[in-house]
Amino acid sequence: MRLAIRNARVVDPASGRDGMGEVFVEQGRISERFSKADRVIDAGGLVLAPGFIDLAARLREPGFEHKATLESELEAAAAGGVTSLACPPDTDPPLDEPGLVDMLRRRAQALARSRVYPVGALTVKLQGAALTEMAELAEAGCAAFSQANAAMADTQVLWRALQYAATFGFPVWLRAEDAWLAKGGVAHDGEIATRLGLPGIPAFAETIALAAILELVRATRARVHLCRLSSARAVELVRAAKDEGLPVSCDVAVHHLHLCERDLGYFDSNCRLDPPLRSERDRDALARALAEGVIDCACSDHTPVDEDGKHRPFAEAEPGATGLELLLPLTLRWGAAQALSLAATLARITCEPARVLGVEGGRLAPGAPADLALFDPDAPLLIAPETLRSQGKNTPFLGHELRGRVRCTLVAGQVIYGA
C-alpha cells in the first residue's frame, strides 16, 4: 500500500529537518518519493513528525483492569500521537515471568495500535530479593529491566542485578529513591509539606540512592537509565556522571517540568505523584537540563487512577497522573518556555527515547518504520473527563486548556487514530 502525505510541515528532529513537504510510506516504512500513491492524506499545513515514544505508560493489564485496560489506554495513546510505549513491570502479577510478558505483547499486537514494549521486572515479584530470569524475559520481548516504583533496599541485590544485566548487555531502568528515607513520605520535604503537615520525602532520598547507583555503574559498567528525576541536585550528579563517560541516560516525567510543590494547593490529590513535585528551583533545573540534553527525554509516566483512588485525603490517595494525551501539549509548552525550535522540542519525545529504548522508530529517514503523528501545535485541547480517552481522568491539569492537538496517528503506515 502506497501512502503519500502531502502539504505538511515535516519536522524530523533526528535530522533537523523542518519545512513544508511530503512524506511517502510503502509497506509500513518511510520510503523515497514515488509518483503514484494508493492513498493521499492532505495534512492541511499541520506538523508531521515521527510518532512519539513514551518510556513509561501504565496500561494496567494484567491485574488492574478496574483502573484501565489495554483497549482504553491504547486508544488514549493513539489520540495522544504516541506510537511506541514502554510499560513498567508493576502490573499484578508483576512482569517477572516470560509467559506474562508474552501474553501482554500478543494482546497488544492483536489490537494493532501503538507498539508496546514491556519492561521486565528486575527482581522476582519486584520484591528486591531474587533475580528474575532476565535472558528468558528478554527473549519474550522485554526491552529492559526495572523495579518500577518498588523500593530496593538491599544494595547487595542491586549490585548483583546490575552485574547480571551487564553480563548480557541488558539495560536496567532504575528510579533513584532510598527506601528508608522515602518511607512514609508523600510530598517533597520542604515548605509546603511543612505547612500542610504532610510527611515529607527529602530530596536527598533521591540523591543518596543516585550516588549509590552511579557507584555501582562504575563498578559493573551496566547500562542504566535513571527514571523520573525530580531534583536539581540529581541533575548535577547525572551531569557529572555523563561527563565522566558512565553509560547512563535519564528521563523526567512531563508533569515535573511544569509543576512544583506549590501546586498542591489545598491538598489536591491529583498532585500526589511519585516522585513528588519538588520546589520551584528543582522544577526549573529539570526543565533546563532537558533542554541542555543532560536529561535525555521526557515521558508521560502515565498512571490511570480511578476516582476512589483519588477522592481520598492526600496521604491516602494513590499516586500518579494520567498522561498519554498530555505528553504532546506539555512538551510543546516546555519547549516554548525554553525557547527551543520545534525540532529540538520534539526530539525529547521521538529520537531520544528511541535511542534509550533501543528501537528503530523516532525518525523520518527512508527505511524507518512509518510511525507518524500529524498534529496542530496551536489547536486548543481542553483537559476534561469527557475529552480524555484514558480511563484515568486524574491529572492536575483537569479543567485547563492546553495547546497541541493530534489529528492523525499512524503505526507502520496504518492509521490508528483520526483522518
Place this chain on the structure above:
Amino acid sequence: MKLPEAERLCEQLAAELRARVARETAMIGLYTGGAWLAERLHAMLRLELPLGLMDIAFYRDDYHAQGLHHDPKRTRIPFDVGGRDLLLVDDVLYTGRTVRAAMNELFDYGRPASIALVVLADRGGRQLPICAQHCGARVEVPAGMRLRLKRAEGGALALALEPERAA
C-alpha cells in the same frame, strides 16, 4: 422633618421614672443606643445597683436569615435578676422583636419580679404584642428610613434618621 431633642426627652423620662424607682430597682440597657440612654438615666436617677448591659445577638429571631451579623458585645448583668424589679431600656421601639429577644435572654438569667420597658422613641409598626411603659415621644418615620440614637464626642445624645440598610 423635625425630630424631638433626645436630651430633652431624657430629662422627661428621668422625671417620670423618679416616681417609681426604689433602692432595689435595677436597670438594663440594650446595646448600643439603649446602653447609652441607660447610662444617662442611671446617672440621673442615681440608682444604687450597678447598670446592666445586654447584647441580644444570640436571641434574635433572624439568625437563620442573617447569621451572626455583627460582633456581639458581652452581656454583663452585675446583680441577681431573680425577684428583681427591672427597667429595660432601649432607644427606639419598633417591631418589638428586640424586646422579645431581650426578655428571653433576661429569663435565662433568672425570674424577675417585673420588667418595665423604657424607650426614648416609639415609631409604631409593632409586629408583636409589646408596649413601652415609659416612652419619651412618638415619632413618625418615613418609609425606607430608620430612626437611630447618636452620641456625639462630648456625650450629647441626638435622634437621627438614616436610610434603611439593605438587608
Place this chain on the structure above:
Amino acid sequence: MPRSNPQLSANGELQHLLSIEGLPRPVLEQILDTAESFVGVTEREVKKVPILRGKSVFNLFFEPSTRTRTTFEIAAKRLSADVINLNVAVSSQSKGESLLDTVANLSAMQADIFVVRHDASGAPFLIARHVKRHEHVINAGDGRHAHPTQGLLDLYTIRHYKKDFARLTVAIVGDVLHSRVARSLIQGLTTLGVPEVRVIGPQTLLPGAVEALGVRVFHEMRAGLKGCDVVVMLRLQHERMRGALLPSAQEYFKHYGLTQDKLAAAKPDAIVMHPGPMNRGVEIDSSVADGPHSVILPQVTFGIAVRMAVMSIVAGN
C-alpha cells in the same frame, strides 16, 4: 489546582473552619470577640442560648478523642443544637466505606455542621469540597496539619492575659514536627502580628523547613525562653513518633521539660500554656503545671466559648 480558600465564601464569609492559615485578620478577631460574649454565657445559671436550636451537629471523629469531642459537644449543646456523636473509627470506616461515602450518608440525614477529626492531613478539605451548600465543616484536627479551634482558644487565652499581641514574644516548645496545634498557633500568631514567635526543640522534632513558617529556631531551652511572655508546651506524642526521633523521655525532660528553673529565664509574669493532656514529668513539671504561671485550666473554659463562637458564626453564613 484549586486556588481560592475553600473556607471562605465568595463574599469573604466563613463557611467552614478548616485551618487558621488563609483566614484574614478581621475574621480571626471576629471569632475572638464573639467568643468573649460566650464566656459570659458559660458563667451564668442558664448556660444556654437558643441560637442553634433545631440545628444538628455531627461529631465525626475518625481519630478517637474524648476530650475534644466532649468540648465540642458541650459547646453545641450550649447553643441549643442537637448533637450526634459518631465514632466512625469503629463503625463504617472499618467496613471499608470511603470517607466521602460516610459523609454522603450522613448528609442524607440532614446535618448542619460536621465536626471532623481525622488522622490524614487535609481530610476536612476533601469533605468540605463535597458537602452541600448549607452544610459546614469544622476541623477538629487533621493529621499534622491543623487544629484551628485549639489555635483560636490559645490566641484567646493569650489575648485575655496579655492584651496586646504587638508586643509579645511567644515560645512553643516540643514536638513541632508532628503537632497540628503548633502549626495552627504559629499561623494565628503571625496573622495577629506577634513580632517574635520561637520554636524550641531538638532538630529531630522540628520540621526541616520550619523557618518558612516565620519562626526563630532554638535548640537550647533557656536561650529560647529568655524574655518570653508566653510559653506553650506541646505534648510529647508517643503515638505519633515513627522511627528514631528521641532516645528517651528522661533525656527529653532534662533538656526540654519545663521546670521552675528553666521558666525563670522567661519574664516574671510569663504565662504557661499546654493544649493537654499533659505528660507530667515528661514535657512539664507538676510544680509548673499547677503553679501561678499556669493558665492551663482556663484554656479549657475558653475552649468551649471559642467553639461556640465558631459554630454560631459558620452556621449563620
